[in-house]
Amino acid sequence: MGERVGESEADGLSPEDYATLCDFLRDRTGLSFTEAKRYFVDRRIAARMQAVGATGLRAYLNLLRFQASGEELQRLVNLMTVNETYFFREKYQFDCLVxxxxxxxxxxxxxxxxxxxxxxxxxxxxxxYSIAIMLLENWGRVDDYEIELLASDIDSAVLERARAGIYDERALQGLPAHLRAKYFQPMRGTAEAGGPRWRIIEDLRESVDFSLVNIADPQQVRGFRGIDVIFCRNLLIYFDDLGRREAASMFYDALAPGGFVCLGHSESMSRMSSLYVPRRFPDAILYQKPVDGGAL
Structure with a gap:
């Protein structure tokens, strides 16, 4: 007999099915879900299986694998990713940049x-957007160079929000008042919809090139070459050891010789790759591709 959706909703996936699902997600996205994430995953899978009318995990995985549009896989990815951040988070790394x-x-x-x-x-x-503000406010040579700000994520829903550039009080909590006044415009009529909100000015919205990218997919990152600085903070903690090593190698290929990677405060490149040289600056430690690493 096939699995019933009701069983999946009430009891969660079997250990075997959970392992199969986690392997699939890891292969497709690089994200690693351990047993500690079991309840989180079960709830979201049950909701999506019910939404599409899948009779069991096998049928749902077939949909994910073979749906030509990829829409359901994207919906699942959007549910499985956690996106909590705010302006000037771990600002000392932006200080190091400028x-x-x-x-x-x-x-x-x-x-x-x-x-x-x-x-x-x-x-x-x-x-x-924090990087853009830091460059404008604190790097006196910003007008002397052609600066490209690229930004990517695997979650299409958060990218739409990023392009819109609308934020609430929590996101702006670390932003000095004079910068809020300079770079943000208050949104009208939002008090009843969860509190006041602000929209980042159009010039800054247009300064960042946002794109949907799965960094675990070599085809999708092939266009990122000659990068001078990569910020990848608190993302690789969701990868397993193999996924982190693969990401470190991918970043190495994407960097120009002498380029830098900036990781989250709890992450260390030395645990992922021996390709990089740790560089200790007054504000932060970054990881550099050797200048003699060769042309890309």
Whole structure:
């Protein structure tokens, strides 16, 4: 007899089915779900199986694998990702960027050269917009170079929010008042819809190139090359050891020689890869691709 949706909703997946699902998600997204995430995963899978009328996990996985549009897989990915962040989170790393890293990167470059900064796992956009504000406010050479701000995430829903650039009080809690006044416009008529909200100004919205990217898919990251700085903070904690090593190798290929990776405060590149050189700056520790790493 086939599985019934009601059994999945009430009792959760069997250990075998849970392992099968986790293997599938890991292969497709790089995300690793352990037994500790069992309740979180069970609830979301049960909801999606019911929504599409799947009679059991096998039928649902077949839909995920063979649906030409990929819409259901994207819906599931959106449910499975957690996106909590705010402006100027772990600001000391942005300080490191404008106080040390950028000046080193352009030391031997003529004015007008291109600088590429990639926010991987950008969620609702607070990180790339924070970078843009830091550059405008704190790097005196910002007008001397062509700066490309790239931002990506696997979750299509949060990318739509990032492009819209609308934020609540919690997201702006770490932003000084003068920067809020300079770069954000209050939204009208929002008090009854969960509190006041602000929209980042159009010039900043247009300064960031947002794209839907699964960093575990080599085809999707192939276009990211010659990157000078990669911010990938608190994303790889959701990967297993193999996934982290694969991501570190992918970032290495994406970086220009001498480029840097910035990880979250609890992450260490030394546990993932020996390809990088740790660099201790006054504000933070970053990981550098050796200058003699060869042309890409």
């Amino acid at each position: 106080n040390s890293v950028l000046d080193e990167l352009v030391r031997d470059r003529p004015k007008g050269s291109r600088l590429r900064i990639w926010s991987a796992g950008c969620a609702t956009g607070e990180e790339p």
